[in-house]
Amino acid sequence: MGMNRPITIGRIDYANAWPLFHEFEKRSTLSSYEVISRVPSELNRMLQSAELDVSAISSFSYGQNASDYVLLPKLSVGSIGNVNSILLFLKEPIERRRPRKISVTTTSATSVNLLKIIMTMYYECEPEYSPAAPELESMLEEADAALIIGDSAIHASWKKHGLHVIDLGRLWHEWTGHGMTYAVVAARKDIAAAAPESIQAVYNALLASKQYNKAHLEPLINYACSLLGGEAAYWDMYFRSLQYDFGSELQEGLKLYFRYSKQLGLLGSDVELTFFEETNLPNR
Numbered sequence: 001m002g003m004n005r006p007i008t009i010g011r012i013d014y015a016n017a018w019p020l021f022h023e024f025e026k027r028s029t030l031s032s033y034e035v036i037s038r039v040p041s042e043l044n045r046m047l048q049s050a051e052l053d054v055s056a057i058s059s060f061s062y063g064q065n066a067s068d069y070v071l072l073p074k075l076s077v078g079s080i081g082n083v084n085s086i087l088l089f090l091k092e093p094i095e096r097r098r099p100r101k102i103s104v105t106t107t108s109a110t111s112v113n114l115l116k117i118i119m120t121m122y123y124e125c126e127p128e129y130s131p132a133a134p135e136l137e138s139m140l141e142e143a144d145a146a147l148i149i150g151d152s153a154i155h156a157s158w159k160k161h162g163l164h165v166i167d168l169g170r171l172w173h174e175w176t177g178h179g180m181t182y183a184v185v186a187a188r189k190d191i192a193a194a195a196p197e198s199i200q201a202v203y204n205a206l207l208a209s210k211q212y213n214k215a216h217l218e219p220l221i222n223y224a225c226s227l228l229g230g231e232a233a234y235w236d237m238y239f240r241s242l243q244y245d246f247g248s249e250l251q252e253g254l255k256l257y258f259r260y261s262k263q264l265g266l267l268g269s270d271v272e273l274t275f276f277e278e279t280n281l282p283n284r
């Protein structure tokens with residue numbers, strides 16, 4: 001039992017994940033570990049191929065690989081309403097004309113499929129989707145609209161470009177009445193079975209990190225201003241809007257998203273939310 005190598009931990013390389021990870025190293029009791037920071041699509045691939053043992057990933061990727069993963073409870077990136085960093089930029093208002101071609105960022109899994117659900121079921125249109133690097137201007141050279149997420153979306157939202165903007169978290173909430181969970185933290189089931197104490201230690205550190213950061217937003221806000229620009233008031237609003245606890249309302253929203261994904265053929269099977277505690281910690 002246990003690990004005879006450093007445990008590998010995937011971290012989302014966007015400000016939205018800072019409240020989960022910012023204090024991780026300070027809170028960790030692990031003797032050896034490696035934190036690898038990447039965009040979500042890359043983390044999704046690395047956890048699936050077992051290059052990572054545990055990672056924050058797109059919730060859609062959990063849906064695709066649920067039989068191989070367990071979720072770490074009370075950890076997520078979600079919103080009930082505006083998410084502020086999952087944005088569809090359109091050349092024309094969607095009420096006037098439905099987009100025929102949408103350029104979608106290659107860094108996402110959850111949001112691209114959320115967009116497909118929204119276009120098909122809410123706006124009742126079937127645009128063509130073309131994956132591209134998250135660069136708004138070049139994306140819009142070829143398409144009527146562009147989906148970008150994370151820090152790039154935040155930066156694009158600050159610019160005066162005259163585009164029409166739809167916040168997918170807000171639209172999902174207005175439409176379904178639910179919150180939405182964009183990212184979860186998952187461990188590979190084989191690792192959770194072989195080294196539950198290592199996964200538990202990662203979990204404890206992430207939970208402690210999240211709890212500390214939520215009570216001490218100031219350092220995160222200052223760091224965001226210096227690294228990414230913008231006003232302190234913006235970052236205060238941003239971090240306060242996001243939901244990190246994966247509570248029942250956020251889980252309900254995610255279950256509905258999985259049901260719609262299955263209905264539209266985006267996911268091949270129904271998805272159960274299986275948590276690390278239930279399967280791996282019989283003594284708790």
Ligand SMILES: C=C(O[C@@H]1C=C(C(=O)O)C=C[C@H]1O)C(=O)O
Nearest residue numbers: 040058085108109110111150182
């Ligand atoms: C809130 C966000 O959620 C992100 C969206 C993801 C996706 O679309 O796959 C994955 C991880 C999250 O960090 C964001 O990127 O702004």
